[in-house]
Each structure stands twice: as structure tokens, then as C-alpha cells.
Amino acid sequence: MPWRGLRLWLLSFPLLFVSTMVTTAFSLVGVGVGILLVPSAVLALRSLLGTYRDLVSNWTGRTVERPYLPVPEGGPTQRFVAIIQDPATWRDLAFMLLDPFVSAFTASLSFFAMLYGIYGWLLAAFLGRIIKAHSGNEWYTFIPLQGSFSDHPVNAALIAGFGTLYAIAGLYYGPRLMDVYGRWTQSMLGPTEKSRLALRVQHLAETRADAVDTSARELRRIERDLHDGAQARLVAMGMSLGAIEHLLDKDPDRARTLLAETRASSAKALSELRDLVRGIHPPVLADRGVGDAVKALALDHPLPVEVSVDLPGRPDAPVESAAYFAVSEILTNVAKHSGARHVWVDVRYEAGMLRISVTDDGTGGASMSGGTGLRGIERRIGTFDGVLALSSPPGGPTIVTLELPCALLTS
Numbered sequence: 379m380p381w382r383g384l385r386l387w388l389l390s391f392p393l394l395f396v397s398t399m400v401t402t403a404f405s406l407v408g409v410g411v412g413i414l415l416v417p418s419a420v421l422a423l424r425s426l427l428g429t430y431r432d433l434v435s436n437w438t439g440r441t442v443e444r445p446y447l448p449v450p451e452g453g454p455t456q457r458f459v460a461i462i463q464d465p466a467t468w469r470d471l472a473f474m475l476l477d478p479f480v481s482a483f484t485a486s487l488s489f490f491a492m493l494y495g496i497y498g499w500l501l502a503a504f505l506g507r508i509i510k511a512h513s514g515n516e517w518y519t520f521i522p523l524q525g526s527f528s529d530h531p532v533n534a535a536l537i538a539g540f541g542t543l544y545a546i547a548g549l550y551y552g553p554r555l556m557d558v559y560g561r562w563t564q565s566m567l568g569p570t571e572k573s574r575l576a577l578r579v580q581h582l583a584e585t586r587a588d589a590v591d592t593s594a595r596e597l598r599r600i601e602r603d604l605h606d607g608a609q610a611r612l613v614a615m616g617m618s619l620g621a622i623e624h625l626l627d628k629d630p631d632r633a634r635t636l637l638a639e640t641r642a643s644s645a646k647a648l649s650e651l652r653d654l655v656r657g658i659h660p661p662v663l664a665d666r667g668v669g670d671a672v673k674a675l676a677l678d679h680p681l682p683v684e685v686s687v688d689l690p691g692r693p694d695a696p697v698e699s700a701a702y703f704a705v706s707e708i709l710t711n712v713a714k715h716s717g718a719r720h721v722w723v724d725v726r727y728e729a730g731m732l733r734i735s736v737t738d739d740g741t742g743g744a745s746m747s748g749g750t751g752l753r754g755i756e757r758r759i760g761t762f763d764g765v766l767a768l769s770s771p772p773g774g775p776t777i778v779t780l781e782l783p784c785a786l787l788t789s
Contacts, residue, residue, distance in 0.1 A: 382437045387486035389430065390477040396423055397474035417457040420467055427470060431567055438560025445569035465570060473566040485559040491548030498541020502527060502534040615643050668698040669725055672705050680713050681721050688726040691786030697762055701734060701782060704755045708736045708778050711751060716740030716776060727786055734780040742774035
């Protein structure tokens with residue numbers, strides 16, 4: 379809409395004022411005060427520009443991503459050096475200095491064209507007579523003002539006709555001019571290839587650290603389960619067998635009782651080992667893929683779970699494993715926290731993405747910070763550039779959606 383272009387143009391002036399404050403902070407670097415002022419001023423500016431990016435993205439359809447390189451948590455000098463070495467800092471300042479002029483001839487131009495068209499209609503209707511009555515000299519485009527329709531109908535009709543053309547042009551070219559403005563904002567406030575690469579490296583470093591921490595926790599869990607579970611039972615079985623060896627001749631009945639207990643312990647140890655193996659990598663996941671593995675999870679779930687699978691092939695084993703354990707954690711959360719009576723799981727492959735959505739009819743109100751493990755799931759799939767989206771309004775339903783980029787292996 380044309381008024382959105384006008385709002386973007388008007389918003390460029392407060393941003394210009396803020397950029398003046400940042401420039402002033404830079405001018406004080408020579409006396410040392412600027413080193414303290416610049417980081418906080420630039421970070422405040424970036425916060426405002428983040429809101430501006432959101433507006434431009436929503437109103438122009440051109441997504442404007444944050445381009446900034448990471449700012450260290452060290453002292454003011456270290457933060458100052460990092461900020462001035464970031465090209466996005468200088469592009470922000472250049473954008474705000476130029477934007478009032480660029481937006482005037484792009485985003486807001488359609489609004490001014492419509493406004494000029496409405497002015498032409500008003501001239502033709504009654505303003506022309508008023509202006510002429512007060513000895514005014516007025517031109518509309520290249521048409522001299524002679525009066526209103528009742529005074530000079532031909533002249534007024536020409537003015538009204540041009541006013542209509544201006545209004546139609548404003549409506550017709552408005553979306554195109556907004557797109558031009560969106561591209562301008564994208565080029566100035568969006569990331570460069572260098573910042574994209576730096577942000578990518580930062581993301582990979584964070585996800586790698588998360589993956590290492592997750593692996594270490596899994597190893598500690600496996601060690602603990604083996605030590606406290608199967609290993610303890612095997613030690614107890616060894617002691618029982620030793621006792622049986624001494625009792626065979628002296629007390630056969632007692633020996634038979636211990637043999638029965640040892641056999642029961644061996645069955646429990648085998649069950650624990652199977653559970654442990656299933657927790658590391660379930661056999662059904664290795665043999666039949668993530669679709670059937672999720673169906674197996676549904677069969678063991680305390681709530682009714684409907685699973686829909688549409689996969690023409692299998693993802694790589696690490697992606698399958700990450701997706702499986704993410705769904706397992708989500709289903710566990712549903713059973714513990716949701717108060718749901720039914721769960722639906724949809725697994726499909728679209729546009730190079732493994733998409734999994736888990737929906738329940740519970741009470742809703744879930745959040746990423748509620749201690750439900752969703753952050754851990756997000757970090758787990760983030761290792762594969764996956765994303766997690768949560769929709770859980772009060773009263774439900776709760777929908778958790780996972781997307782993992784991958785290729786499918788077809789046999």
C-alpha cells in the first residue's frame with residue numbers, strides 16, 4: 379500500500395538522527411571518549427535497524443537478514459575494534475544518510491503521486507476557483523489553472539484527467555517501487571558474502587561444540603548405565619555362580635534356587651543391554667529407516683499416536699538418528715506435560731527438507747524456555763542446519779515442526 383512507503387520514508391528521518399548520534403560518538407574517538415561510546419551507540423543503532431529490517435521484510439517481501447559479525451564480550455577497546463572492522467557498521471551509516479533521498483524516489487513516490495492526483499481532482503472541483511479568486515497563479519503539471527468546471531470545463535477536465543493518471547500510476551507502480559526499495563535495503567542492510575561466511579563459521583563452531591557436548595553426555599550416560607545396570611548384574615551373576623559351585627554337592631536344592639535367580643538376572647541384564655542399544659541406535663532405525671522407527675515409537679507411547687509417513691527414500695544415517703531422537707524427545711514431552719488425548723506425527727520429504735511435525739490436542743502453552751528439552755532438540759538438529767518451530771497457544775493445539783536439509787538415498 380502507498381501509505382507504507384510514506385511510513386518508511388518518514389521513519390528514515392529518526393534513523394538519520396540516530397546516525398548523527400553515532401557519528402558524533404565516532405568523532406570523539408580522538409579524545410578517547412568515543413572508544414567507550416561507540417560500541418553502545420552502534421549496538422543501539424543495530425537494534426533499531428533490526429526493527430526496520432522487519433518492517434521492510436514484511437512490507438516489501440524482500441527478506442533482510444542481519445549481517446553483523448559477532449561482537450566479543452571483552453573490554454571496550456576490543457569491542458570497539460570489532461565494531462569498526464565490521465563492514466556492516468559503515469554500510470548502516472551510509473544507508474541512513476542516503477535513505478531519505480532513496481526512499482523519497484522509491485517507497486514513498488507512489489503515495490506522493492496519488493496525493494498529487496487527488497490535488498488535481500480538488501483543483502478541478504473547487505480549489506481552482508478559490509485560487510483564481512485570490513489572484514493566485516497555479517500550474518498543474520504543464521496545464522495553467524483557469525478555474526473549476528463551472529468556469530473553464532475543458533481546462534478543469536484536463537486537470538482532472540491528469541490527476542486520474544497520477545493516481546492510477548501511483549497505485550500501479552506502488553508495489554514495483556516498494557520492491558525496488560526492498561532490494562536497495564537488502565543490498566545495504568543485508569549480509570555480504572564475507573559476513574555470511576563469518577556467520578556460517580560461527581554457527582558451525584557453536585553446533586560443533588553442542589555436538590561434542592551431546593556426545594560426551596551420551597558417553598557418560600552409557601558408561602553410567604553399563605556400570606549401574608548390566609555390569610552390576612553380571613558381577614552379581616558371577617558371585618552367584620561361584621556360590622552355586624560350592625553348593626552343588628552340599629545343598630542341591632539351594633543351588634537350584636540360586637540357578638533360577640541367576641537365570642532371571644541374566645534375562646534382566648539382557649533386557650537392559652537391549653534397552654541400552656536401543657537408546658544408542660535402535661535396530662529398527664538401522665534396518666527400516668526413520669519412518670518405521672517413528673511408528674515403533676508410536677506403538678510404545680502411552681497415548682494414541684497416528685503416524686503418516688511419505689518418504690521416497692532414506693536420509694543419511696546421522697540425519698535419521700537426529701530426527702528419530704528428536705521425535706522421541708517430543709513424544710516424551712507430550713506424555714509428561716501436554717495433557718493431550720491424541721497425537722499426530724507427520725513425516726515427509728519436501729523441497730530438499732525432511733519435515734516432521736508433531737501435533738497434540740493438549741492444553742498448549744509450551745515454550746522454548748520452559749525446561750521441556752526443546753532447546754536441546756534445537757541444538758541437536760542444528761548440527762545438521764536443521765530448524766525447530768513451535769506453535770503452542772494457550773488452550774492448544776501444540777505443533778512442533780522440524781526441518782532438516784538432506785538428500786534421500788534411494789535403493
